[in-house]
Amino acid sequence: MMQRVIITGSSRGIGRHLAEVYIARGARVAGCSRSEVASFHPNYRHYVADVCDIRSIKQMFSAIEQEWDGLDVLINNAGIAAMNHAMLTPPDVIERIFRTNVFSIFSFCREATKLMRRGRFGRIVNFSTVAVPFNLEGESAYAASKAAVESLTRTLARELAPFGITVNAVGPTPVETDLISNVPRDKLEALINRQAIKRMGTVEDISNVVTFFTDPSSHFVTGQIIYLGGVS
Amino acid sequence: MTQIQKIVLHEIRQDKNLKSAELGESELLDLSLLGRGAALDSIGLVNLIFAIEERIRNELGVLIEIASERAMSQTKSPFRTVRTLIDFVSQLVDEAKKVSSAKS
Numbered sequence: 001m002m003q004r005v006i007i008t009g010s011s012r013g014i015g016r017h018l019a020e021v022y023i024a025r026g027a028r029v030a031g032c033s034r035s036e037v038a039s040f041h042p043n044y045r046h047y048v049a050d051v052c053d054i055r056s057i058k059q060m061f062s063a064i065e066q067e068w069d070g071l072d073v074l075i076n077n078a079g080i081a082a083m084n085h086a087m088l089t090p091p092d093v094i095e096r097i098f099r100t101n102v103f104s105i106f107s108f109c110r111e112a113t114k115l116m117r118r119g120r121f122g123r124i125v126n127f128s129t130v131a132v133p134f135n136l137e138g139e140s141a142y143a144a145s146k147a148a149v150e151s152l153t154r155t156l157a158r159e160l161a162p163f164g165i166t167v168n169a170v171g172p173t174p175v176e177t178d179l180i181s182n183v184p185r186d187k188l189e190a191l192i193n194r195q196a197i198k199r200m201g202t203v204e205d206i207s208n209v210v211t212f213f214t215d216p217s218s219h220f221v222t223g224q225i226i227y228l229g230g231v232s
Numbered sequence: 233m234t235q236i237q238k239i240v241l242h243e244i245r246q247d248k249n250l251k252s253a254e255l256g257e258s259e260l261l262d263l264s265l266l267g268r269g270a271a272l273d274s275i276g277l278v279n280l281i282f283a284i285e286e287r288i289r290n291e292l293g294v295l296i297e298i299a300s301e302r303a304m305s306q307t308k309s310p311f312r313t314v315r316t317l318i319d320f321v322s323q324l325v326d327e328a329k330k331v332s333s334a335k336s
Contacts, residue, residue, distance in 0.1 A: 058295065062295075113282075114282050114285075114286070117279070117282065162275045163275075
């Protein structure tokens with residue numbers, strides 16, 4: 001049976017790559033972003049939705065439910081970052097980061113669970129970052145939001161297990177995407193030097209872990225955070 | 233019996249943990265859902281809420297959110313008994329209908 005997959009933040013970068021990977025594996029994919037994106041495949045459907053707006057999320061899930069009558073996989077990829085010293089990070093920036101990176105996951109997981117529980121099967125994958133175990137200076141708000149995502153992942157793993165739903169997270173190293181385009185090169189190199197495997201990550205490194213988590217045979221794997229690059 | 237009552241009672245009867253099969257209608261309305269001596273655990277409550285929301289949407293065309301801040305912050309929980317749950321759901325449906333007719 002074709003997997004039915006939702007990927008947030010699928011207009012570009014890692015989200016777009018994941019959409020292509022799942023389409024290539026024969027899945028039906030619903031992606032979303034704030035901007036309109038042309039469908040690149042008949043099995044891909046794009047929704048214009050703000051992950052922070054519960055009404056647009058509900059509308060998207062309602063449309064997906066009518067079309068698919070269930071859901072197998074949710075990949076909470078959408079996220080934002082702000083690199084700055086904690087003393088120079090205004091409260092509204094912190095709030096925006098938490099709305100996008102944490103609160104939206106609550107809403108997506110909740111709506112996804114409603115659909116997944118029908119088939120007593122579901123796979124949810126969240127995104128953390130190596131900035132959490134590294135306690136990176138200059139990323140306090142971003143890392144704190146991702147630490148919250150890790151905690152949420154572990155708790156949801158327990159709460160959703162009775163529904164046959166697993167919840168895991170991947171913690172990528174820096175990858176060449178827009179999210180890190182403003183990070184100075186020397187800072188990136190210093191970060192990479194702290195990894196066991198000293199190189200930038202690739203989108204393929206990430207999809208390798210994500211597809212492992214979402215595989216039907218990974219039914220005994222839940223509440224796990226896998227960091228890339230040998231970070232622990 | 234209202235449509236909302238029918239929906240809620242039907243979903244209650246679907247839940248085997250509640251052992252509602254042998255109960256008459258009035259006993260069923262007074263059945264304790266949460267709290268001491270209640271048959272529902274948190275997973276049971278989640279399943280019940282999702283099922284009711286889904287049927288209200290499918291059969292009445294109204295979107296409601298039962299597990300709202302309002303429900304959780306009430307001094308007397310709407311999940312005390314089947315009767316209080318029906319009252320709460322009816323209230324939510326009425327309000328949702330008013331909002332949607334005001335928009336149109």
